[in-house]
Each structure stands twice: as C-alpha cells, then as structure tokens.
Amino acid sequence: MTDKFISIESVSKRFPAAGGGSTTVFEDLWLSMARGEFVCIIGHSGCGKTTVLNILAGLEAPSDGAVIVDNQAIEGPSLDRAVIFQSHALLPWLTVMGNVAYAVASKWRFMNRGDLNRQAQKFIDLVGLTGAEHKRPAELSGGMKQRVGIARTLSIEPKIMLMDEPFSALDALTRGTLQDEVRRICLETGQTAFMITHDVDEAIYLADRVVLMTNGPNAVLAEIVENPLPKERQRNDVHRHPLYYGVRNHIIDFLVSRSKNFADEMAGTNYDRRHVPVVRPGTPQVSATRPASLDSTDGGQARSPMQVVADFPTSSRPSLAQHRA
Amino acid sequence: MAVTWRAALVSLLLFGTFIGVWHLATRGGGPVASMDPEYAKLVGATASQGKSAMPGPADVGLKIWQHLKDPFYDRGSNDKGLGIQLAYSIARVMIGYLIAVAVAIPVGFLIGMSPLMSRALDPFIQVLKPISPLAWMPLALYTIKDSSLSSIFVIFICSLWPMLINTAFGVAAVRKEWLNVARTLEVGTFRRAFTIILPAAAPTILTGMRISIGIAWLVIVAAEMLVGGTGIGYFVWNEWNNLSITNVITAILVIGVVGMVLDQVLARATKLVTFPE
Structure with a gap:
C-alpha cells in the first residue's frame, strides 16, 4: 500500500x-x-x-x-484531526454562531471578526442551519445540535x-438526513x-x-x-x-x-x-x-x-x- | 398565576394574624393604680399604666417611620441615623467580600485545575474552614490594631471558604467533553480557563458567592457588636444598652431586608450565567 x-x-x-x-x-x-x-x-x-x-x-x-x-x-x-462527539458537546453558553466561531478562532487565531464570522456562517449554511445562528443549544432539537457539531468540526477544515x-x-x-449530509460533505x-x-x-x-x-x-x-x-x-x-x-x-x-x-x-x-x-x-x-x-x-x-x-x-x-x- | 395570587393571599393572612396576635399580646392591662406622678415617672409606664414591657406593632411601625423619614442624621458618635449605620455595615461587608472574591476565585481555579494543589491545600482548608470567623477577632485586633479593619478581615475570612470550595468544585467538575473540545481545538491554557472553564463553572462559583454574602451579612452584625463604634450591629447593641426594644426590633427587620436584597442580587446574577443544555 x-x-x-x-x-x-x-x-x-x-x-x-x-x-x-x-x-x-x-x-x-x-x-x-x-x-x-x-x-x-x-x-x-x-x-x-x-x-x-x-x-x-x-x-x-x-x-x-x-x-x-x-x-x-x-x-x-x-x-x-477533528472529532464529532456522540453527545455533540456544544458549549451551552454560546450561540450556534458562537460555537462554530469558537472553533474557527481556535484555528485561525489572528483572523479578524468579519472573516471569522464569514467562515462560521459558511459552515452553518452548509449544514442547513441558516437562520438559527443566534439560538443557544438548549433551543435546538437533537438533530440540529448534532448539525452544529458537524459545522463546528468542518469549519476548521480538518484533514x-x-x-x-x-x-x-x-x-x-x-x-438519515445527516448521514446523507456527512457523506456528501466528505465526498x-x-x-x-x-x-x-x-x-x-x-x-x-x-x-x-x-x-x-x-x-x-x-x-x-x-x-x-x-x-x-x-x-x-x-x-x-x-x-x-x-x-x-x-x-x-x-x-x-x-x-x-x-x-x-x-x-x-x-x-x-x-x-x-x-x-x-x-x-x-x-x-x-x-x-x-x-x-x-x-x-x-x-x-x-x-x-x-x-x-x-x-x-x-x-x-x-x-x-x-x-x-x- | 392563580397559585401566585393565592400564595400572596395566604402570606398576607399570616402577616395579619401575626400583627394581630402581637398587638393583643402587648396591649397591656390598663391603669394599675393612681400614684404620685413623680413616682410614676420613676417606675416607668409598665408599672404605672400597666403598659406591656414589649413594644407593640404600632410602636415599631412609628419607629420605622421615624427612621425612614430621617435615615442619615448624625448627632454624635452614639446617635446616628439607621441609614448611616447600614452604610457602614454594607461598606465593610463589600470590602471584605470583594477581597475574598479576589482571593478565592483564582485560588479555587488553581485547586480545581491542579490535582496536586488540590491535595496540598486540602488539609489547610479543612482546618481553617470550620473556625468561627469571630474567633479570629482578637488576633485581628492585636495584629491590625484597628477595629474597623479587623471587622473587614473577619468578613474576608468568613466569605472566603464557600467561594473557594465552590470554585474549586465547579472548576474540577467541568464536563470532560467540553475540555475535550478545547483539547481537539488546541486551545491554550489561559484561553481554556477563560472561555471554557469559567463559563462552565460560573453557576457553581456564583452559588458559592451567594452563600458567602449570606454568611458575611450574618457575621457583620456579630462583629460590629464586638468592635463597636459604627454599623448596624453596633446600633443593635447600643439600643439594647439603651433598653430601646423598639429600635432593636426595627434593626432586626432592617437587617433581614438588607440580607434578602443581597441574596436576591446574587440569585439574579446566578440566573444570568446559567444556561440549560
């Protein structure tokens, strides 16, 4: 091999x-x-x-x-090497945008606020959560929470x-829907x-x-x-x-x-x-x-x-x- | 809504009953005997007119009204308005408490984050925690040589422990998966402490702060009774020496109300930092 x-x-x-x-x-x-x-x-x-x-x-x-x-x-x-956790592991005090942007800011430490939000928004859109950016995890369903987890993982563009x-x-x-999305995104x-x-x-x-x-x-x-x-x-x-x-x-x-x-x-x-x-x-x-x-x-x-x-x-x-x- | 209203009604009823019983119990038995006015003045109203030695609700109400009308008068060191005395007490509590916050939260973080420090400091905490804060008073007076600062020190020492222990517990109990999120994102120690651990532990820390402010407010009254001079605790003791039970009861009520306000402020703050998952 x-x-x-x-x-x-x-x-x-x-x-x-x-x-x-x-x-x-x-x-x-x-x-x-x-x-x-x-x-x-x-x-x-x-x-x-x-x-x-x-x-x-x-x-x-x-x-x-x-x-x-x-x-x-x-x-x-x-x-x-990004991890998607079984229990989504979202930070409950941050919004959807906050959770994704936190990951983005961890990868690109000196990125300006605008680029940071754009990058986060791109992946929130990708997992179909457009419009839910300012909700906190407690306001989301289980599937939506896992989507945020996926967006957070993808946003740092891991290998x-x-x-x-x-x-x-x-x-x-x-x-089923999320399997489709993960498969599509991975491909x-x-x-x-x-x-x-x-x-x-x-x-x-x-x-x-x-x-x-x-x-x-x-x-x-x-x-x-x-x-x-x-x-x-x-x-x-x-x-x-x-x-x-x-x-x-x-x-x-x-x-x-x-x-x-x-x-x-x-x-x-x-x-x-x-x-x-x-x-x-x-x-x-x-x-x-x-x-x-x-x-x-x-x-x-x-x-x-x-x-x-x-x-x-x-x-x-x-x-x-x-x-x- | 209905329950709220009914509960309020029951509270009101209980309050009314209490005032009523109090009033009846302190009504007194009417004039005792006709006596020489000079002599009556000497023995006081209780003996001469059969008035109860305990003030009734009306007496206390009148006293409260007088204090509310003029809370900030100052007629010498032994006769200051209730507002001034309260301000002294609150200021002492705040200074001692804030110093305790500044010490307890960083040290609590250290203990919570480092198993080594947790074990190393544990015996000290276990021994120091159960000491009555007032037991420190003589030592404080001897070393600090200032009664007001000594009472601040006592407030500091009594509010320290609940905050320290709660902070350490909250920090140590942060969900492992949140820490794993930070680890997989290669978040540094400082950023992790402020962006993951602090918000995750905030509800527990604030619960500790709420317990501490309660204890501090309990202790300040006792401390001021000991050191004297100013403050609501001194006021109570002074009025006891004046045998003005009306003033003592008034002060008791005021202490309760201020304690409740302090507690509620921290309860609100706790709510602000608590996020359901």
Whole structure:
C-alpha cells in the first residue's frame, strides 16, 4: 500500500485493574487508512472502539505503539484531526454562531471578526442551519445540535474527521438526513473519515471499508470488510443493490456470533494482527495480505450476494453451539 | 398565576394574624393604680399604666417611620441615623467580600485545575474552614490594631471558604467533553480557563458567592457588636444598652431586608450565567 495516510501501528491500551495487574483493552493493533477514505468500525460495546478513536484524536495516549498521520507520529490532539462527539458537546453558553466561531478562532487565531464570522456562517449554511445562528443549544432539537457539531468540526477544515457514534442519539429520519449530509460533505471535500457506529446499515451506506472488532477485553480487529457497493450510492435504493444483503448478513453474523468466538475461530489459522484479513462479501477472491488483488474490477455484481469468501473456509468456522457443547 | 395570587393571599393572612396576635399580646392591662406622678415617672409606664414591657406593632411601625423619614442624621458618635449605620455595615461587608472574591476565585481555579494543589491545600482548608470567623477577632485586633479593619478581615475570612470550595468544585467538575473540545481545538491554557472553564463553572462559583454574602451579612452584625463604634450591629447593641426594644426590633427587620436584597442580587446574577443544555 502506497498511500498510508493514517497508520495505526502496533497500538496497545491497558488500564490498571482493580486488584493490581492490568486489563488489556486491545494490543498490537494495526490499521491503515488511505487519504479520502471513509472507514467505519463496528463492534460490541466495551470492545475499545472509542479508545481507538480517542487515540487517533490524541485525547488518549496508547500504552504501546504509535499512530502515524501524514508521515508524522501524533503527539496529542490536533486541529487537523477533528472529532464529532456522540453527545455533540456544544458549549451551552454560546450561540450556534458562537460555537462554530469558537472553533474557527481556535484555528485561525489572528483572523479578524468579519472573516471569522464569514467562515462560521459558511459552515452553518452548509449544514442547513441558516437562520438559527443566534439560538443557544438548549433551543435546538437533537438533530440540529448534532448539525452544529458537524459545522463546528468542518469549519476548521480538518484533514481527518473522527466520529464517535455521531447519530446514535437521533431519530431515524434525522439520522438519515445527516448521514446523507456527512457523506456528501466528505465526498465533496475529500475528507478522510473514521466513524464508530453500531448501525450496520449506516456503516454500509457510508463506509468504503468496515472494520470488525471482536469483543473486549483483549479485542482484536477480526476482519476488514471491503464495501462492494458502488461509490455513487443513494440512501433510498442502496438496500436494493444485489450485494447489499451479502455485506449486511456478513457483518451481522459477525456481531451475533463470531465476535465472541473469534479467538477460537483463529486458532490454527494464519491470522496475523498486522495483516487483518480483508473480505469482500459477494466476490470470489479475497486476500488477507494483498489487498491489491481486490482491485480486480469485475465488481462481483454477477455473483451471488450471499457468497462470503475469506481466506479461511467458511464451513470450517465453528458455530456457537458447537463451542458451548 | 392563580397559585401566585393565592400564595400572596395566604402570606398576607399570616402577616395579619401575626400583627394581630402581637398587638393583643402587648396591649397591656390598663391603669394599675393612681400614684404620685413623680413616682410614676420613676417606675416607668409598665408599672404605672400597666403598659406591656414589649413594644407593640404600632410602636415599631412609628419607629420605622421615624427612621425612614430621617435615615442619615448624625448627632454624635452614639446617635446616628439607621441609614448611616447600614452604610457602614454594607461598606465593610463589600470590602471584605470583594477581597475574598479576589482571593478565592483564582485560588479555587488553581485547586480545581491542579490535582496536586488540590491535595496540598486540602488539609489547610479543612482546618481553617470550620473556625468561627469571630474567633479570629482578637488576633485581628492585636495584629491590625484597628477595629474597623479587623471587622473587614473577619468578613474576608468568613466569605472566603464557600467561594473557594465552590470554585474549586465547579472548576474540577467541568464536563470532560467540553475540555475535550478545547483539547481537539488546541486551545491554550489561559484561553481554556477563560472561555471554557469559567463559563462552565460560573453557576457553581456564583452559588458559592451567594452563600458567602449570606454568611458575611450574618457575621457583620456579630462583629460590629464586638468592635463597636459604627454599623448596624453596633446600633443593635447600643439600643439594647439603651433598653430601646423598639429600635432593636426595627434593626432586626432592617437587617433581614438588607440580607434578602443581597441574596436576591446574587440569585439574579446566578440566573444570568446559567444556561440549560
């Protein structure tokens, strides 16, 4: 891979445990992302997804390993890596304009008032909040608050957007609209995005690649699912795509059973933390170590969408029932 | 609206009942016996006319009216208008209180932001906080050698603790996500202190200031009784020595009203800096 814009290299996170010793959230975690890529990470609660995101953001330091962004190891938070928080984290004493302008003023410290407001206004307009500039967060609905959060994040024109379940607190309708907007904005501005989600449909709609994480503690990245859907997809008909349910079922199967038993599943295979298996549900060939082979452009549309192929035989995968027996 | 009106009506009723009972209880039993006028003057109205020793509501009302008519007269060191005495007390409270604000808020910030300083200063605060402010008075008089400044010092020391503790708590309890916003925006320490922590902690800080002004107003009366000279506390003690219970009751009422005003001012201020999420 030539374009490793973000590279998580052998990162571990351990917390001191209650009775001495330590709990390992995850260790020796490797993941890289290309510039302009949209990656979603899915896993059960407590598996350490948020920790990965916080380490990427620089809000938490890894116990071991490093994160390299744009050929530089990160040391703490940066304006280049903007975070959209799950709980929007707006400052309640500032207006919508105040919240966005605060971020703008943090990035461009000597910008004059006029330019500052123009920049903030541009992004308030972009997320469709024109007219609500002088409202305070308490006067806004949940969806509008999250829009302000998005505007604040975008206004500083970051290189990377990190999103921690940004839409999980919203109703389905608002969530759909905001997904559309985030997708449009990311495509338009060429943003690199890393998003934590619990919503499989959201991941398939937004992501180029979906990273599956096993249950913690000692979580590992189980697979990277390449999204076989075309880049130009519409939310209203994405689920009609022949490959859609193949991807969806693959991810749900993982969440339902494989996420618990992944260690057993990997026993005796050539699973390598550094080269996480890449799967492309609905296409015949998949390589664990050479994702370049995925570039074969047949798209896989002609094949059965249910055909899930990895570099380990699906049939040999022990079922949950067998393991409990 | 309806509840407000009904509550006001009940308040009025209670007040009326109180005044009525007070009036009946202090009515007195009428003339006792005919006695020599010279002797009657000597024993006073209570013994000669059967008047109650306790002033009634009408006496107090008349006294209040006299004070309101002429609040700022000055007829020597032991006879000053209620307005002048109040002004002395309020000025002392304000000076001591503002010095306490200037000390408590920065130190509270330091304690709230630095776990090290929080632990290092904690034993001092724990020991100093429960000391009755008046216990400092002899030491203050001995070192400062000025009774008025000593009472200001006592006000300072008593208003310090609630503000200090509330500021430290408010600063330490700022929501982590707001701090994370500041961190991801690479906001420097000073800007973060003024633009994130101060507004986030402002409601808690102002609650501490409100508790402090209440305590300061309680303490000034006691302090002025001790140091004497001027002030509403001295006025109360002086009138007690004059055995003018009417003036004492008047002063009690005035102290209550001023305390309420001070409290309400800070309550309003707290409202101004509190933003719902």
